[in-house]
Amino acid sequence: MYIGRVSGTxxxxxKNELFVGRKLLVVDRLDLAGHPTAKYDIAVDMVQAGVGDLxxxxxxxxxxxxxxxxxxxxxxxxxxxxxxxxxxxxxxARAGV
Amino acid sequence: xxxxxxxxxLVATRKAEGLEGVKFLIVQPLDKQRQPAGEPxxxxxxxxxxxxxxxxFIIAIREAALTLxxxxxxxxxxxxxxxxxxxxx
Numbered sequence: 165m166y167i168g169r170v171s172g173t174x175x176x177x178x179k180n181e182l183f184v185g186r187k188l189l190v191v192d193r194l195d196l197a198g199h200p201t202a203k204y205d206i207a208v209d210m211v212q213a214g215v216g217d218l219x220x221x222x223x224x225x226x227x228x229x230x231x232x233x234x235x236x237x238x239x240x241x242x243x244x245x246x247x248x249x250x251x252x253x254x255x256x257a258r259a260g261v
Numbered sequence: 262x263x264x265x266x267x268x269x270x271l272v273a274t275r276k277a278e279g280l281e282g283v284k285f286l287i288v289q290p291l292d293k294q295r296q297p298a299g300e301p302x303x304x305x306x307x308x309x310x311x312x313x314x315x316x317x318f319i320i321a322i323r324e325a326a327l328t329l330x331x332x333x334x335x336x337x338x339x340x341x342x343x344x345x346x347x348x349x350x
Contacts, residue, residue: 239341
C-alpha cells in the first residue's frame with residue numbers, strides 16, 4: 165500500500181463491467197515528505213474519497229478482488245481503501261527523502 | 262491503472278490458445294497530464310470497442326488477462342475502459 169493524494173476524476177462509459185457504478189479517481193503517489201512523485205494510479209474508490217484527500221491506496225489484485233467481492237476473476241488492482249487522518253514519521257525519515 | 266493512447270492495431274493469426282477473437286492494440290502509456298511516458302506496448306482490448314486515437318485506461322500484469330473472455334491467457338496489458346472525461350486539479 166502507499167500514501168497518495170487524490171488529484172482528479174475519470175469518467176468512462178465503455179468499460180469493464182466490474183467498474184460499472186464505481187468511482188474512478190486519479191491518485192498521485194507521494195514521497196515520505198508528502199510531495200507528489202511522477203507515479204499515479206487510476207484507482208477504484210471504496211471509501212467515498214474526494215479530490216484533495218490524503219488516501220491509502222492498495223495496488224494488489226487478490227486483495228482488491230476480495231474488497232469488491234469479485235474473486236477469483238475481477239479485473240481490478242488499484243483500490244482506495246482508506247482516508248488518512250495522520251502519519252507519524254521519525255524526523256530523519258521525512259528529511260531523508 | 263494508467264492512461265494510454267491507442268496508436269495502432271496488431272493482427273496475429275497464429276497465437277496462443279484462448280486468444281482467438283481477442284483484438285490487440287498498440288498503446289502508448291501516458292502520464293497524468295496525458296503526455297507519453299515510457300515505451301509503447303501491445304495490449305489486448307478488454308472493451309472490444311477501442312480504436313486508434315482514443316484515450317483509454319489500461320491495466321497491467323495478471324489482471325490484464327482477467328478482462329478477457331478466457332481469463333487464463335498470456336496477456337500482460339489490457340485496455341479496460343475508454344475515457345470520456347478527465348478532471349484533474
